[in-house]
Amino acid sequence: MSTHDHTEEHHTGLRVYVAVCLTLFVLTAVTVYVAKFDFGDFNIVVAMVIASIKASIVALYFMHLKFEDKLTWIYALYPLFLLFLLIGFTLMETFTRVPVIK
Amino acid sequence: MANGVMTQTQYIPYLAQKGLKSWILTTDHKRIGILYLVTISFFFMIAGITALGMRYELMTPELDFFRTATEYNIAFTLHGSLMVFFFIVPGIAASFGNFLIPLMIGARDVAFPRINLLSFWIYLVGTAILLSALAQPADTGWTFYTPYSIQTGTKVIMITLGVFVLGFSSILTGMNFIVTIHKLRAPGMTWARLPLFIWASYATAILQLLATPVVGITLLLLIAERAFDIGFFDPAKGGDPILFQNFFWFYSHPAVYIMVIPAFGIISEIIPVFARKPIFGYKAIAYSSFAIAIISFFVWLHHMFVSGISETAAAIFSFLTMLVAIPTAIKVFNWTATLYKGSIDFHSSMLYALSFIVLFTVGGLTGVYLGALAVDVHLHDTYFIVAHMHYVMIGGTVMGFFGALHFWYQKWFGKVFNELIAKAAWFLIFVGFNVTFFPQFFMGFQGMPRRYATYPEEYISYHSLSTYGSWILGLGILIMTINLLIPLWKKGRPESSNPYGSLSLEWQVPSPPPHENFEEIPTVTDWTYAYGKK
Amino acid sequence: MSSTAEHAESHAHGHGLGEAVTHNAAKLGMWLFLGTEILLFGGLFAAYALFRAKFPDLFYDSHKKLDVTLGGINTIVLIFSSFTMALAVSAAQKRNRKWLMILLSVTFICGAAFGVNKYFEYSAKFHHHIYPETNIFFALYFMMTGLHMLHVFVGMGIIFALIIMAKQGKFKEGNRYTPVEVGGLYWHLVDLIWIYLFPLLYLIG
Numbered sequence: 001m002s003t004h005d006h007t008e009e010h011h012t013g014l015r016v017y018v019a020v021c022l023t024l025f026v027l028t029a030v031t032v033y034v035a036k037f038d039f040g041d042f043n044i045v046v047a048m049v050i051a052s053i054k055a056s057i058v059a060l061y062f063m064h065l066k067f068e069d070k071l072t073w074i075y076a077l078y079p080l081f082l083l084f085l086l087i088g089f090t091l092m093e094t095f096t097r098v099p100v101i102k
Numbered sequence: 103m104a105n106g107v108m109t110q111t112q113y114i115p116y117l118a119q120k121g122l123k124s125w126i127l128t129t130d131h132k133r134i135g136i137l138y139l140v141t142i143s144f145f146f147m148i149a150g151i152t153a154l155g156m157r158y159e160l161m162t163p164e165l166d167f168f169r170t171a172t173e174y175n176i177a178f179t180l181h182g183s184l185m186v187f188f189f190i191v192p193g194i195a196a197s198f199g200n201f202l203i204p205l206m207i208g209a210r211d212v213a214f215p216r217i218n219l220l221s222f223w224i225y226l227v228g229t230a231i232l233l234s235a236l237a238q239p240a241d242t243g244w245t246f247y248t249p250y251s252i253q254t255g256t257k258v259i260m261i262t263l264g265v266f267v268l269g270f271s272s273i274l275t276g277m278n279f280i281v282t283i284h285k286l287r288a289p290g291m292t293w294a295r296l297p298l299f300i301w302a303s304y305a306t307a308i309l310q311l312l313a314t315p316v317v318g319i320t321l322l323l324l325i326a327e328r329a330f331d332i333g334f335f336d337p338a339k340g341g342d343p344i345l346f347q348n349f350f351w352f353y354s355h356p357a358v359y360i361m362v363i364p365a366f367g368i369i370s371e372i373i374p375v376f377a378r379k380p381i382f383g384y385k386a387i388a389y390s391s392f393a394i395a396i397i398s399f400f401v402w403l404h405h406m407f408v409s410g411i412s413e414t415a416a417a418i419f420s421f422l423t424m425l426v427a428i429p430t431a432i433k434v435f436n437w438t439a440t441l442y443k444g445s446i447d448f449h450s451s452m453l454y455a456l457s458f459i460v461l462f463t464v465g466g467l468t469g470v471y472l473g474a475l476a477v478d479v480h481l482h483d484t485y486f487i488v489a490h491m492h493y494v495m496i497g498g499t500v501m502g503f504f505g506a507l508h509f510w511y512q513k514w515f516g517k518v519f520n521e522l523i524a525k526a527a528w529f530l531i532f533v534g535f536n537v538t539f540f541p542q543f544f545m546g547f548q549g550m551p552r553r554y555a556t557y558p559e560e561y562i563s564y565h566s567l568s569t570y571g572s573w574i575l576g577l578g579i580l581i582m583t584i585n586l587l588i589p590l591w592k593k594g595r596p597e598s599s600n601p602y603g604s605l606s607l608e609w610q611v612p613s614p615p616p617h618e619n620f621e622e623i624p625t626v627t628d629w630t631y632a633y634g635k636k
Numbered sequence: 637m638s639s640t641a642e643h644a645e646s647h648a649h650g651h652g653l654g655e656a657v658t659h660n661a662a663k664l665g666m667w668l669f670l671g672t673e674i675l676l677f678g679g680l681f682a683a684y685a686l687f688r689a690k691f692p693d694l695f696y697d698s699h700k701k702l703d704v705t706l707g708g709i710n711t712i713v714l715i716f717s718s719f720t721m722a723l724a725v726s727a728a729q730k731r732n733r734k735w736l737m738i739l740l741s742v743t744f745i746c747g748a749a750f751g752v753n754k755y756f757e758y759s760a761k762f763h764h765h766i767y768p769e770t771n772i773f774f775a776l777y778f779m780m781t782g783l784h785m786l787h788v789f790v791g792m793g794i795i796f797a798l799i800i801m802a803k804q805g806k807f808k809e810g811n812r813y814t815p816v817e818v819g820g821l822y823w824h825l826v827d828l829i830w831i832y833l834f835p836l837l838y839l840i841g
Contacts, residue, residue, distance in 0.1 A: 012726065018719075020722075021715065021718075028708065031834075031835050037841065043840065047835035048832075051832050058824055062722040063821055078671065079670075082312055085399055086349075086682050089402075090345065090682050091685055092415060093344075093411050095412075097410075097412040214665060278665070285660060286653070311668055311672055312672065316679055323679065326775075330767075331768070332769065332775035334683055
């Protein structure tokens with residue numbers, strides 16, 4: 001979130017990229033592996049947590065979000081907030097319906 | 103305020119170049135603004151004529167003008183979808199937004215001029231798809247509600263595809279404006295000095311950018327539903343028709359603000375100039391645009407109170423809906439306070455701005471009635487809704503649009519219209535509009551449902567009054583249009599490049615502005631609204 | 637947030653915008669666009685959440701007909717392509733044309749491999765008479781993966797254009813590698829979305 005010259009290039013080293021890539025491979029294996037266990041309602045939670053860790057790594061390192069300014073962060077996160085809003089309110093509306101005719 | 107005034111010797115107006123190619127391949131934001139202006143005006147006229155046809159049909163209780171009720175349904179579908187998606191959503195944002203944003207912030211063009219042209223071309227493709235759909239139009243209403251839109255025999259796919267394509271244009275325009283406002287402001291043009299139209303355009307752009315994709319996927323799903331029978335909205339397959347409405351209004355409620363926030367911006371520009379006073383509550387007006395942009399995502403279920411949604415959700419959303427009235431009211435109070443003790447000049451654009459305040463307040467307050475859950479159950483799908491919606495859309499957006507046309511006309515086209523005729527046209531429009539739509543509040547309250555070609559005898563006096571009003575309104579718009587078109591073919595330029603004494607940057611350049619707006623990018627040293635300080 | 641100082645400086649050089657402004661503007665523009673892409677898929681994610689909550693058994697039974705191995709391979713392929721794309725941006729920043737072209741080509745090939753894999757997957761489904769109208773799970777499966785596939789194709793188109801531009805030597809000096817970085821952002825998004833689609837569709841425990 002630098003406020004000085006925005007054009008400085010971020011020469012993330014090859015080593016970091018390789019580490020990120022390997023981490024993502026490992027996490028993919030983990031997500032396949034844990035899917036074999038039944039956590040009941042938490043299956044989806046576990047899967048989404050792992051996916052979100054992977055996604056964050058991609059965004060932070062591959063997409064250089066780590067080095068971007070506040071504005072970019074706002075516009076990277078605000079759509080996610082709206083997405084939760086859409087999913088959240090739609091689910092809330094659907095599952096609080098009370099049938100009129102029993 | 104600015105030191106970038108052009109010297110006359112090098113001045114070549116942006117309109118100097120002639121020929122088709124100089125238009126269709128232009129990346130000049132002012133020309134692209136004109137391209138939008140012409141296209142949206144064309145659709146405004148078509149949709150307006152459709153409306154006149156519907157009003158003519160409704161003069162009598164029987165079906166007489168249209169041959170079948172389906173034809174009437176097609177007429178209101180056309181009227182609604184053309185007005186909403188092809189006129190009012192791109193409307194002010196694309197035409198005046200394009201023209202004004204770079205000029206007002208002191209830039210030579212938008213951040214991505216070629217993407218700007220691409221947006222216009224995508225918009226044209228969308229309109230072409232829609233026009234090709236006119237041969238077999240749909241009869242679903244502009245909301246395309248399932249399950250009817252899946253079952254009807256009319257062609258729904260083409261018109262929804264057209265709207266889908268338009269969405270891309272809207273998204274790219276929004277993206278372009280946000281980047282432009284962030285990255286291309288002239289030196290000294292701080293956020294606290296920005297014209298309020300820029301604040302409004304920014305808030306609009308956020309909505310265009312982030313609400314439009316949801317309607318995109320919704321319409322895509324509707325198309326897939328009709329083409330591949332995917333069953334998302336089909337109860338027989340476990341789907342949920344109300345899901346469509348959830349998705350649709352997730353976009354379309356913010357879209358209401360896409361339509362009206364730019365008009366807020368225009369009013370905030372016109373009023374201080376003709377009241378000769380600094381705008382009252384600058385920050386409150388600026389931030390309230392953002393508040394509206396954010397809150398508008400939290401209220402969409404209020405369109406669905408009688409659709410069979412959950413009562414819990416309905417109660418919550420009825421409450422949330424009241425919240426959105428607050429920032430809107432803040433604006434109205436501040437405009438009124440700006441007028442207080444002002445030295446008011448009733449220029450035609452000021453007349454439109456003042457009628458905006460009056461009519462939009464009526465539209466906004468009736469919106470609060472409709473947001474109240476218990477009242478909405480009574481008024482839903484009646485003419486009360488029709489009246490409310492038109493008070494917001496015509497009384498709000500269109501008044502703002504006409505006001506902007508009269509205010510920036512000299513700047514944009516470098517010509518002068520007849521002020522007396524403009525005032526007369528305004529009078530007809532104001533009277534005609536109220537005669538058309540005010541009776542609809544009453545008949546709606548008494549139970550006249552919307553979207554019917556025929557009705558019981560008891561509503562005849564309201565309906566015929568409304569129809570007479572539509573003729574006055576139509577006449578007013580016709581006179582206004584002619585008054586604005588005639589000068590374009592006349593020679594000569596305005597005497598002054600800043601006839602109304604505005605402090606905003608766009609008035610500091612010649613009318614019409616040169617190709618790259620400013621010979622030298624100005625350095626801004628003062629607030630845009632410092633009227634009467636010096 | 638503002639960059640008026642840079643801006644002023646850029647204008648001193650004439651009518652064009654400075655390279656710094658153009659570069660930052662292009663990146664911001666792409667981030668904004670990615671936000672719209674997330675919300676475009678958002679409708680599908682919301683529908684998924686709704687129907688999975690409504691019909692857990694249907695989702696569990698249907699997902700067994702999907703091939704986890706093929707899906708897993710595709711996940712690895714896409715992650716790898718994201719990796720090579722990130723390296724391609726590095727190469728562009730270092731003005732290393734040879735490696736830029738190699739890495740972009742590898743990324744492109746990965747995209748193509750993903751497509752071929754998907755083609756086999758789709759044909760297997762059709763062979764077993766599984767279509768979008770079979771049930772809501774498969775409707776979601778085809779809509780989500782189909783829309784994603786469309787994005788893969790668009791991304792491949794962008795990378796192809798970048799390869800040609802690299803060949804013409806357009807990314808040599810200054811900040812002119814902007815298109816590579818911006819195109820890269822788009823490609824990473826394709827990967828991001830797949831990271832969610834894979835467990836949502838293939839791994840319903």
